[in-house]
Amino acid sequence: MEKSNKFIGKKIAGYRYLHTSALSELDDESRSAVRKAEARITPEAQYNVIKIRESAAEISFLNYPTFFEEAFPTLEQSWKVNLDTGQCRYRVYSESNNPPILHRKELLLPSSHPDFQRFLELTKEAESIGLFDDTTRIGFLQDWNRLLKLKGYEVSEHALVPIANETTENLSAIESGSEIHRHLTALTRTQLSAPMQSLARYGYLDQTRSVFDYGCGKGNDVQLLKDSNINVAGWDPYYSPSAEKKTADIVNLGFVINVIEVPEERHLVLTNAYELASEILVVSAMLENANARGGLPFRDGVRTSRNTFQKYFSQGELAIYIESVLRTEPVPIAPGIFYAFKTDAAKADFLARKSVKRSRPRPLRAKRPLSSQEPERRAPASLRKYENNKDILEKLWSTWLDFGRKPRPSEIENLHDIRRFLGSYPAALRILETIKNEEGAVALARAEQARKDDLIVQFAELRFFRSSPPRPMPNKLKEDVRHFFGTLANAQTIGEDHLVRVLDKSAILSACIEASEQGLGWLHDEHSLQLHTELIPRLPPVLRIYITCASSLFGDPGSADLVKIHIRSGKLSLMNYDDFFGKAIPKMLVRTKINLRNQRIDVYQYGDEFTPPNLYLKSRYMHEDQENYAEQLRFDEALEQLGVGDFSGFGPPDRDFQNALRDKRWAVEGHSLTRSTEIPSLDHPCGQYFKYRDLIECGETQKSLKIENHPLQPETYTALLDLANNLIDPIVDYFGMIKLTYGFCSSELSKNIRRRIAPKLDQHASHELNRLGNPICMRGGAAVDFIVEDEDMFEVSQWIAENLEFDRMYFYGQDRPIHVSFSETPAKQVTVMKRSSANERLIPRSYSLNDFMNLDNSPI
Numbered sequence: 001m002e003k004s005n006k007f008i009g010k011k012i013a014g015y016r017y018l019h020t021s022a023l024s025e026l027d028d029e030s031r032s033a034v035r036k037a038e039a040r041i042t043p044e045a046q047y048n049v050i051k052i053r054e055s056a057a058e059i060s061f062l063n064y065p066t067f068f069e070e071a072f073p074t075l076e077q078s079w080k081v082n083l084d085t086g087q088c089r090y091r092v093y094s095e096s097n098n099p100p101i102l103h104r105k106e107l108l109l110p111s112s113h114p115d116f117q118r119f120l121e122l123t124k125e126a127e128s129i130g131l132f133d134d135t136t137r138i139g140f141l142q143d144w145n146r147l148l149k150l151k152g153y154e155v156s157e158h159a160l161v162p163i164a165n166e167t168t169e170n171l172s173a174i175e176s177g178s179e180i181h182r183h184l185t186a187l188t189r190t191q192l193s194a195p196m197q198s199l200a201r202y203g204y205l206d207q208t209r210s211v212f213d214y215g216c217g218k219g220n221d222v223q224l225l226k227d228s229n230i231n232v233a234g235w236d237p238y239y240s241p242s243a244e245k246k247t248a249d250i251v252n253l254g255f256v257i258n259v260i261e262v263p264e265e266r267h268l269v270l271t272n273a274y275e276l277a278s279e280i281l282v283v284s285a286m287l288e289n290a291n292a293r294g295g296l297p298f299r300d301g302v303r304t305s306r307n308t309f310q311k312y313f314s315q316g317e318l319a320i321y322i323e324s325v326l327r328t329e330p331v332p333i334a335p336g337i338f339y340a341f342k343t344d345a346a347k348a349d350f351l352a353r354k355s356v357k358r359s360r361p362r363p364l365r366a367k368r369p370l371s372s373q374e375p376e377r378r379a380p381a382s383l384r385k386y387e388n389n390k391d392i393l394e395k396l397w398s399t400w401l402d403f404g405r406k407p408r409p410s411e412i413e414n415l416h417d418i419r420r421f422l423g424s425y426p427a428a429l430r431i432l433e434t435i436k437n438e439e440g441a442v443a444l445a446r447a448e449q450a451r452k453d454d455l456i457v458q459f460a461e462l463r464f465f466r467s468s469p470p471r472p473m474p475n476k477l478k479e480d481v482r483h484f485f486g487t488l489a490n491a492q493t494i495g496e497d498h499l500v501r502v503l504d505k506s507a508i509l510s511a512c513i514e515a516s517e518q519g520l521g522w523l524h525d526e527h528s529l530q531l532h533t534e535l536i537p538r539l540p541p542v543l544r545i546y547i548t549c550a551s552s553l554f555g556d557p558g559s560a561d562l563v564k565i566h567i568r569s570g571k572l573s574l575m576n577y578d579d580f581f582g583k584a585i586p587k588m589l590v591r592t593k594i595n596l597r598n599q600r601i602d603v604y605q606y607g608d609e610f611t612p613p614n615l616y617l618k619s620r621y622m623h624e625d626q627e628n629y630a631e632q633l634r635f636d637e638a639l640e641q642l643g644v645g646d647f648s649g650f651g652p653p654d655r656d657f658q659n660a661l662r663d664k665r666w667a668v669e670g671h672s673l674t675r676s677t678e679i680p681s682l683d684h685p686c687g688q689y690f691k692y693r694d695l696i697e698c699g700e701t702q703k704s705l706k707i708e709n710h711p712l713q714p715e716t717y718t719a720l721l722d723l724a725n726n727l728i729d730p731i732v733d734y735f736g737m738i739k740l741t742y743g744f745c746s747s748e749l750s751k752n753i754r755r756r757i758a759p760k761l762d763q764h765a766s767h768e769l770n771r772l773g774n775p776i777c778m779r780g781g782a783a784v785d786f787i788v789e790d791e792d793m794f795e796v797s798q799w800i801a802e803n804l805e806f807d808r809m810y811f812y813g814q815d816r817p818i819h820v821s822f823s824e825t826p827a828k829q830v831t832v833m834k835r836s837s838a839n840e841r842l843i844p845r846s847y848s849l850n851d852f853m854n855l856d857n858s859p860i
Contacts, residue, residue, distance in 0.1 A: 005027060007022060007025030009022065009052075009108055009111055009177075010104060010108050011238065013056050013634070013641060014053065014055055014637070014638075015051055015052065015053055015054065015637070015639075016051070016052040016054060017049060017050070017051050017052075017107070017108050017822075018049070018050055018052075018108050018109075019048060019049055019050075019067070019108040019109050019113075020048050020049070020106075021109065021110075021113065022108065022109055022110050022113075023050065027583055028664045030052060032220050033052070033057070033059060033083060033511030033633075034050055034052070034059055035758070036083060036139075037059035037061075037081040037083055038061070038086045038695075039079065039848070040079065040081045040086055041047055041061060041079040041088055041090075042079075042117065045061060045063075045077075045079055046063055046065075046077075047061035047062055047063045047065055047077070047079065047502045048062070048063060048065075048067050049062040049063075049067070049102070050062070051639075054641075055640075055641055055643055056082075057082065058080065058081070058082055058083070058085045059080075059081050059083065060078055060079065060080045060081070061078065061079045061081075062075055062077070062078050063075070063076045063077040063078070064076065064102055064327075067102070067105065068115060068804075070425055071100050071122055071155045071157065071159075071160075071431065072101045072103060072144065072155065072422050073101065073105075073146060074093070074100070074101050074102075074141055075093050075100040075101070075102070076092070076093055076100050076680070077090070077091070077092050077093065077094070078090070078091045078093075078100070080089075080570075082648070082695045083421050085648075086264050087216055087480075087525075087563075089360040089516070089523070090433075090517050091516070091517055091518075091519060092518060093519070095143070095446065095518065096518075096519065096624060096625070097141075098140045098141050098142045098624045098625040099139055099141055100139060100141075100519070100624070101138075101139070101140065101141050101144055101173045101625070102137060103123070103126070103132070103784075104119075104123050105119040105121040105122075105123075106119035106123060106403065108655035114680060115296075119158070120159070121158075122158050122159070125160045125334065125335050127664070128333060128334040128335075129151050129153060129160060129194070129197075129198075129334045129335070130198075130201050131148070131149065131151060131153075131160075131271070133149060133201075139630050139633075140629075140630055140633075142389060142625070143440075143630065149163075150191055150196060151194060151197060151209055152191075152192075152193055152194030153194060153335070159287070159335065160334075160335045161286070161287050161335060161705055162194045162284060162286065162287070162334075162335065162336040162337070163194075164666065166219050166257075170532055171686075179229045182630045185195065190683075191224070192221060192224055192225075193220075193221050193254055193284075193617045193817045194257075194284065194336070194337060195252055195284040196221050196224075196225070196254070196256045196281045197250065198282070198333050198334055198337055199211075199239075199250065199252075200755070201355045202350065202354065202393040204250060204280075205228070205230055205354055206227065207228075207229055207230055207231070209231075209248075209249035209279070209755075210231040210232070210233075210246075210248040210249045210250070210490075211225060211230060211231065211233075211248055211249070211250045211251075211252065211394050212232070212233050212234065212235075212245075212246050212247070212248035212250070212251045212252070212276060212277075213232065213233070213234035213235075213251075213254065214234075214235060214237070214245070214251055214269075214272075214831075215235070215236055215237070215253060215254065215255075215256035216235060216236045216240060216258065216821050217239060217271075218237055218239055219234055219236070219239065219240065219253070219393045221234070221252070222234040223679055224292070225400040228290035230521075231248075233246050233248070234566065236632060244769035245272075245276060246276065247276050247277075247278060248276060248277065248278070248473070249277070249279045249280070250271050250277060250279060250280045250281075250282065251274070251276045251277035251280070251281050251282070252282045253269070253270065253273040253281060253282065253283050253284070254284050254491075255284055255285060255286065256273075257269060257283070257311075257321075258268060258285040258286045258301075258310055258312070258313065259310065259311075260306065260309070260311075261298065261299050261301065261303075261309040261311075262299075262609050263299070263300060265398065266311075267284040267325050268288055270322070270325050271325060271326070274289070274326050274340060274342075277340075277342055278342060278344055279341070279343065279346040280339050280341055280346055280350070281326075281339070281340040281342070281643060282333075282337065282339055283310075283318075283319055283322055283330065283336070283337070283338050283339075283340060284336050284337045285313050285336055286310060286311075286312050286313070286336065287312060287313060287314065287315060287318075287335055287336045288312040288313065288314050288352070289347065290715070290819055293626050298843050299535065315336070316336060318336065318451075319338060319346070322338055322340060326340050328340055328341070331347070331350070342813075348491065382431045382434045382435060383435065385422060385431055386435045388421075389422060391420045392414060392417050392418060392421060392424075392428075393428060393432055393435075393597045394429055395413075395414060396412065396414075396429075396432065397432050397436070397440075398793055399411075399412065400429075400432070401443060401444065401445070401447045401474075402447075403445075403480075404449075404450060404451025404484075405430060405445045405450065405451070405479075405480070405483045405484075406453065408479060409425050410475070411475075411476060411479070412425070415454060416556065422722075451472055451480070451484070451539070451543075452484045453541045455484055455485075455491065455554065456494055456495055456498050456541045457495075457497025457498075457541050457545055457548070458495070459491050459492055459496075459497040459546045460495040460496065460498045460541070460548075461495075461545070461548055462492075462495065463492070463495055464498045464545070464548070464549055464552070465552075467714075469488065469492075473488075498541050498542055498545055499545055499549075501542045501545075501689060502542060502545055502546045502596075503570075504842065505567065505568050506807050507542055508542065508543070508567050509526060509567050509568075510628065511539070511542045512528075512529040512543065513526075514525075514540055514565055515529060515531070515539050515540060515543060515846060516529060517536075518536055518538075519623050519624060520535050520539060520620060520623060521535065522620035522621055524649075526567065527566070527567055527568065528564050528565060528566050528567060529564070529565045529567070530562055530563070530564045530565075530620075530621055531562065531563060531621050531622075531624075532562060532563075532580070532621050532622055533560055533561060533563050533574075533625065534558075534562060534626065534819060535556050535622075535623055536558075536563065536628075537555060542809070543565060544646065546565060546572070546596075547563060547565070547572060549596055550571075550594045550596045551571035551572065551574070551594065551598060553594055553601055554574065554592060554594055556602060557574055559574075559576075559587075560574035560575055560576050560590075560592070561575060561576055561580040562574070562575040562577075562580075562615075562621055563575075565853050567858075569595075570595065570596045570597040571593060571594060572593075572594045572596065573591060573592065573593045573594070573597065574591070574592045574594070575588055575592075575615075576588070576589045576590040576591075577588070577589060577615060580610070580615075580618075581627055581628055582673075584618065584632065584635045584668055584670065585614050585615060585616060585618070585620070585668060586612050586614075586615050587606070587612035587613070587614055587615070587654075588606055588612050588614075588615060589605070589606055589607070589612060590603065590604070590605050590606070591603075591604045592604075592607075604705055610652070611654065612654075613650070613653075613654070614651060614654050616636075616639070616645075616647050616650070616651035617636045617639070617640070617647050617651070618636065619632040619636045620636075621626070621757060627639040630673065631671045632671060634671075635671045635672065635673065636701070638673050639673065642661075642662075642664060642666060643664075644655055644657060644660035644661055644664060644666070645660055660681075661676075662676065662678070662684065663684075663715065664721070664725075665678075665680075665718045665721050671717055675714075675715070675718045676714065676718065677714045678714060679714055679717065680692060681716055682696065682710070686720055686724045687721065687724025687725050687728055687729045687734050688722050688724075688725060688729045688732070689724075689729060689737070690722075690726065690728065690740070692717060692720060694710070694740060695720050695724070695740065695743035695744055695782075695784060696709055696710065696740050696743060696744045697709060697721075697743075698740040698741065698743045699741070699742045699745070699753075700741075700742075701749060701752055702749055705752055707746075707748055707752060708748065709744065709746045709748070709749045710746070711744060711746070711747070711766065711767075711768060712768060712769075713766070713767045713768055713769065715766070715767035715780075716744065716766040716767045716768055716782065719766045719780065719781050719782035719822075720743075720744065720766065720782045720825070722781075722782070722822055722824075723781070723782040723783070723784060723821070723822045726804065726805055726806075726822050727784075727800070727804055727806060727820055727822050728786075729785065729790075730803070730804055731786075731796070731800065731804075734799065734803075735788045735796060736786050736788070738786045738787065739786060739787050739788075739789060739817075740784060740785070740786050741785045741786060741787060741817045742764065742785035742817070742819075743764070743785075744764060744765075744766060744782070744783065745757070745759065745764035745770060745782045746765070747763055747765070747768065747770065747771075747776065752859055755760050759776050759777060760776065760777055761776070761777065761779070761857050762777070762783055762819070762821075763777050763779050763780070763782060763783035763808070763821040763823070764777075764782075764783045765777045766780070766781065766782040767780055767788070778825060779807070779808075779821075780823050780824070781807050781821050781822050781823025782821065782822060782823075783819060783820065783821035783822075784819075784820060784821075785817045785818065785819045785820075786817055786818065786820075787815075787816070787817040787818070792814050792858075793811070793813065793814050793815065793816060793817070793818055794811065794814045794857075796818065796860040797811045797818055797830075797852075798852070798853060798855075799807060800818075800820065801830060801849055801852055801853055802853060803830070805822070805826040805828070805830070806820050806821065806822055806826055806828060807820075807821040807822055807823040807826045807827050808820070808827065808829050808831065809829070809830050809831070810819075810831050810832075810833055810844075811830070811831070811832045811833065811859070811860070812833050812842075812860070813858070813860050814858050814860070828849050829846065830846065830847045830848075830849060830852040831844045831845065831846050831847070832844070832845050832847065833860075834859070834860055835860075845859070
């Protein structure tokens with residue numbers, strides 16, 4: 001029987017992701033579905049990642065233009081196709097300030113791909129730093145950049161490089177004979193440095209060990225650790241030369257050896273620091289990377305424009321260097337960070353800590369701002385002037401973006417300071433254009449369009465309310481009109497044209513499609529666009545005018561949570577919820593429907609007489625840079641995967657939803673889905689074909705002795721349901737009804753079964769506890785023994801192994817029941833029980849999944 005493992009791709013919360021180069025690795029059914037969905041998107045669509053929703057006929061095509069070039073590329077476009085309805089939703093992220101980003105790229109590629117190993121090494125580096133410890137913080141660009149900075153790293157090509165000692169770019173000011181200024185490399189920090197964070201991650205900063213920071217610079221790490229009541233001290237040849245060099249359990253030599261230009265002194269410092277440590281020396285240094293700032297060759301490193309020295313190591317070179325000096329093999333912890341252990345016991349303790357999955361450590365932050373003086377940089381003139389006058393120039397830049405055009409000198413508040421420190425106002429603008437470069441030009445273009453849209457809406461509203469521009473016209477508005485429209489008459493004409501378009505259904509539809517493609521609301525079957533009222537100012541002008549006209553009968557739309565634009569009927573609805581941002585599924589309290597054509601307002605209040613409807617999939621109405629968006633999106637995706645209702649429209653009534661949740665043993669807590677703690681009736685359905693009673697009262701001993709065999713732990717009922725949904729139901733669907741021979745086993749029942757059971761291992765006890773309150777079986781999950789009458793159980797076993805997720809499976813013979821279990825972390829372990837010819841005892845033999853699948857005949 002020749003079988004091969006199917007390509008899975010990256011799996012997240014019921015979705016599969018794969019690169020288009022791996023499409024041929026998919027099974028025929030999945031590949032056919034992708035081709036069918038592809039026919040629904042525009043032929044010109046460019047995409048390179050496919051996202052398949054496993055529990056529904058939904059496939060998305062994602063475009064990451066820099067998939068191979070950037071370590072963590074951002075999403076630019078997406079097309080989501082529903083194969084049942086044929087509907088396709090398009091979304092563009094190119095103008096988003098907070099687009100989704102992609103991690104673990106190697107999982108999207110087959111292992112044979114030439115870039116697989118390169119991407120895998122990047123993932124290992126990220127894991128070693130703890131970047132993936134909390135997945136709630138990595139899905140979108142802004143959170144990811146903050147996390148990188150917090151961890152003390154930056155991305156360089158496909159490597160993570162510790163942010164430590166800075167150098168500069170301009171080499172013209174270096175005097176070949178001047179002194180190296182090592183102290184200028186010291187940074188001011190408000191969170192722990194990367195090496196100290198690694199110690200926190202492994203639980204060393206728990207107040208039980210002393211820490212010494214050798215070469216502590218300005219002492220930020222020392223102060224942060226002191227604030228957390230850790231026994232810490234530090235010494236630095238420039239900032240703390242009189243401090244005592246102390247022995248400590250842990251000594252940190254953080255980004256020191258790379259700034260010492262004399263090799264012999266570098267060796268001596270490393271040796272001295274190691275002698276001070278009784279358990280661990282932490283050594284870190286700058287790594288080679290494409291973004292390393294330039295310098296002139298000097299000894300075995302480079303000399304920078306500030307007369308600092310940098311020696312850049314590779315990860316391998318740093319390991320070899322440490323071992324050659326200290327005569328002990330260091331352990332790599334993260335890019336640029338190694339631990340050198342003083343004793344075997346210390347190393348064994350670390351390995352034990354490493355094997356335990358740790359929660360994300362709480363970041364230590366300064367209790368008060370640490371004063372510092374930024375070192376003066378020698379760089380190109382524009383950069384030096386920007387650095388020296390940053391506050392003045394950033395204020396000007398902010399004004400420029402607010403105006404959407406170059407402000408006139410008379411519109412600048414700090415014009416005197418600009419001319420005093422920068423020479424002239426045009427010079428200041430040129431510096432900003434140079435510093436902000438292409439990214440700034442894009443920001444200015446967006447700001448210009450946004451300001452023009454604001455003015456169009458303003459003049460359309462004036463026309464709607466039969467008002468005239470203010471007389472005399474304020475200078476700023478006068479300049480806006482001149483810049484954006486040329487004349488006041490043109491501005492008024494354009495505003496009136498947009499006001500007339502409010503009555504054009506096709507114009508409203510086009511604007512709604514444009515808004516939804518930018519992530520501004522949920523376009524429902526081209527009948528309506530719904531979005532949070534905070535997003536109204538970002539809408540195309542015609543929709544903002546539409547809302548203004550309709551809400552003129554009501555008041556400020558911002559007093560509601562959601563606004564619904566009815567595309568064809570000339571209506572507007574405003575909805576208020578009990579706690580829109582605070583609840584994952586808020587309830588509607590008031591709905592106000594405004595009919596623009598007949599000037600009628602209808603208000604519907606929910607409560608006593610009418611049941612408040614739930615707002616499902618709230619993220620549809622939000623934008624990715626709004627409060628709690630990422631958290632809400634994760635909740636919504638998890639909810640859709642549960643299969644507790646059809647959410648393609650407005651979702652089920654609350655009673656049906658709660659019943660469906662209860663049946664699947666889930667509950668909503670905050671913005672999370674948690675397993676239910678209720679004890680269900682034994683006659684409640686457990687999957688499609690059985691009740692809980694069937695899995696509890698199916699054993700021979702229980703039936704004959706009538707033993708009370710009820711589970712006491714809610715987790716056991718949940719595990720039985722998961723067993724039914726993931727294993728029993730699919731088996732019955734494929735082979736027909738099965739016969740259960742042994743299911744749940746309580747402590748009382750196990751006392752009466754004299755042989756062939758192993759309660760601590762077999763998972764029949766599920767999550768039940770012994771008399772000491774400890775789990776009977778540490779594996780958790782749940783198990784069942786069954787037989788399919790008139791079927792070869794070897795073929796049944798192989799079908800299960802190939803098609804289903806399971807924890808353990810024991811095969812006893814072609815005509816004997818098999819044992820299968822399921823847990824939250826399926827191990828997919830297969831064991832064949834063979835009877836010894838000598839004494840009839842059963843002897844277990846374990847098979848890898850691949851070996852078991854390649855067996856042509858029953859192994860018994």
